[in-house]
Amino acid sequence: MIHIHTVTAAFTPAECAAIVAAASGHSAQDARLVGQMRDHNLRRADLVWLDDVPGTGWVMDRIIDVVRSANRDAFGFDLTEFAESPQVARYGAEREGHFDWHADIGDAMLARKRKLTFVVQLSPADAYDGGALEVMPSANVATAKRTQGSATLFGSYLLHRVTPVTRGARHSLTVWAHGPAFR
Numbered sequence: 001m002i003h004i005h006t007v008t009a010a011f012t013p014a015e016c017a018a019i020v021a022a023a024s025g026h027s028a029q030d031a032r033l034v035g036q037m038r039d040h041n042l043r044r045a046d047l048v049w050l051d052d053v054p055g056t057g058w059v060m061d062r063i064i065d066v067v068r069s070a071n072r073d074a075f076g077f078d079l080t081e082f083a084e085s086p087q088v089a090r091y092g093a094e095r096e097g098h099f100d101w102h103a104d105i106g107d108a109m110l111a112r113k114r115k116l117t118f119v120v121q122l123s124p125a126d127a128y129d130g131g132a133l134e135v136m137p138s139a140n141v142a143t144a145k146r147t148q149g150s151a152t153l154f155g156s157y158l159l160h161r162v163t164p165v166t167r168g169a170r171h172s173l174t175v176w177a178h179g180p181a182f183r
């Protein structure tokens with residue numbers, strides 16, 4: 001099975017900038033983790049839930065298109081819904097924004113139904129240092145494509161992390177596709 005799938009131009013650079021601008025006009029929450037706990041050693045990022053931002057419905061339309069064809073091409077998972085709002089995260093160098101190794105499937109009601117994780121690089125690759133999205137499908141770590149507008153998809157059960165940002169800021173867009181339990 002393909003573990004990690006990349007869509008090179010899921011969004012244009014202009015669309016990425018529009019998403020960041022819309023999210024930035026909204027007061028960010030300190031990142032919540034699966035199960036709502038806050039642990040700044042595990043994750044340090046500012047988070048905006050896109051469902052709270054007016055005028056961003058087109059983002060979800062695009063996500064649905066891209067996830068549908070990527071799932072058909074690469075995963076073949078039984079996906080039934082997007083049960084949680086997409087989130088825009090900002091990882092800033094001023095506090096070494098990061099997200100340590102974790103899997104997205106959790107015990108919470110919605111988190112346990114997560115099957116496919118979809119992450120878009122919203123920032124230009126040269127806007128920050130560090131901030132690499134790494135996924136561990138086996139003993140080898142794969143680094144996600146850094147190009148602005150590219151999307152990385154992987155099974156939500158895989159361990160992944162975002163390394164600390166040491167210069168500038170990295171924005172990402174994350175959404176999960178949900179469905180019945182794996183079998």
Ligand SMILES: O=C(O)CCC(=O)C(=O)O
Nearest residue numbers: 089104119133162172174
């Ligand atoms: O920002 C990223 O690249 C990954 C975000 C993530 O892993 C998550 O929200 O669960």
Ligand SMILES: [Fe+2]
Nearest residue numbers: 102103104160
């Ligand atoms: Fe994650």
